[in-house]
Amino acid sequence: MSMNGEYLRLTPAELKRALADAEWALELAEEAQDEQDEDDGGEGRWFSTGQTWNLLAFLLRRAEFPVDLVFGEETLTEEEWGYGKPRYLTPERVRLAADALGRTSYDRLVHGLDPAELTEAEVYPLIWDEPAALDWARDDFGSLVAYVRGAAADGDALVLWID
Template identity: 40%
Template structure:
């Protein structure tokens, strides 16, 4: 079974409501998931985003580049939230989104993976590279980062926050 990094973009009042009422948050996400095409690909400009299997590699690479906001797992756990896959969702406040977007704007997709070999990720047990071809490439991680970077830029521009979870 694959694990996917998932994001839902919320206005500040919606994020506050999600923190106070995790069941409402799940209903919000389900409603937006229902609008996603049959292949599960989030709609461009939509409220949802997925990094697919690259979530763990992105976490490793973003920490390596000094991004302080936990872009992959979120910052604040939603109190009383159920497990949404591999644990409960976490929130990233609009202010934290702003900080993350600024940090990410300074890192190009090529710069994120520069000087890092797939073997390094495999040796560190980073999903999905662990157990993979050590001669592989990091193109998928760079592409996933490019899309995540754009999603964070949009979220920051709209002064919104995020719910983050691994499913």
Template identity: 35%
Template sequence: MGDTVEYLRLTADELERIKSDPDWAWNHMEDVREGEEAYEPAPRDARYYAIDSRRLQELLLRRAGFPVDVINGEQPVHYPDPSAGDYHYLTAGQVATAANALAALECDRLVAHTDPRELVETGFYPDAPTAALYLDAARHHHDGLTEFLGAAAREGRAVLVWQL
């Protein structure tokens, strides 16, 4: 598993289809991603969003006692063939909870007590300067994910979550 997390806003019908058809899930995500690559919508306008530095984001949110697992998803999608991938999703209610919690959580508070050397010791990054760059980038990811999930919550949407 890599260090990227991908998100896709889903209607109720799309969520039901994804639960039963892994090929459609993959193709649908690809279609949306490719369709949005040309004009790169802001996170609040996008149906697809991705962040990197999955392990760092997970660590920061866990330390903050975040109420929803927005990095791994909450509900697994069970496919008979495990090679279909590791898909999870957030219900519309979980998306709303996460959006509200992210909006209330200052990113500076998340990164303030994380020393880049600690991230090197845990094996996340090869050196302190690289770790410091990723901590700075965490602000961008926090803001983008806040916008993306906030828009999904306003629309009453579920969100598909999977790691690459």
């Protein structure tokens, strides 16, 4: 079984409801995931970075990205969804992330990175001895950028969790 980075777009009113009723939000996330094609290019309500979440987290931390775009920043509920508590980004933080992504390319994120650093940091999954390993998350990063920009354009919040 693998660990996957998961995202759910919520309007501000839906975020308010989710904070009051996290079970409702989990049901909404599960419905959105069931209804949506995973390969939609990041344009739906639900999005997944698949197993690239830990690499993306490492790269964004390394680049001192201003928003925690993999784990979120505020706890939605004390109940665990998958591998921990879901967290969220307010619409304002989503806009900040979208703006920062406009100045961040995948090539910039991996520039100068030695794959051995990923192995040493135990970045999941441990595949960093492969020649093209650093390119593995390129497409997921591009889709994440599109997803976050879409959420920001619509004024949405994001709920994030590892499942």
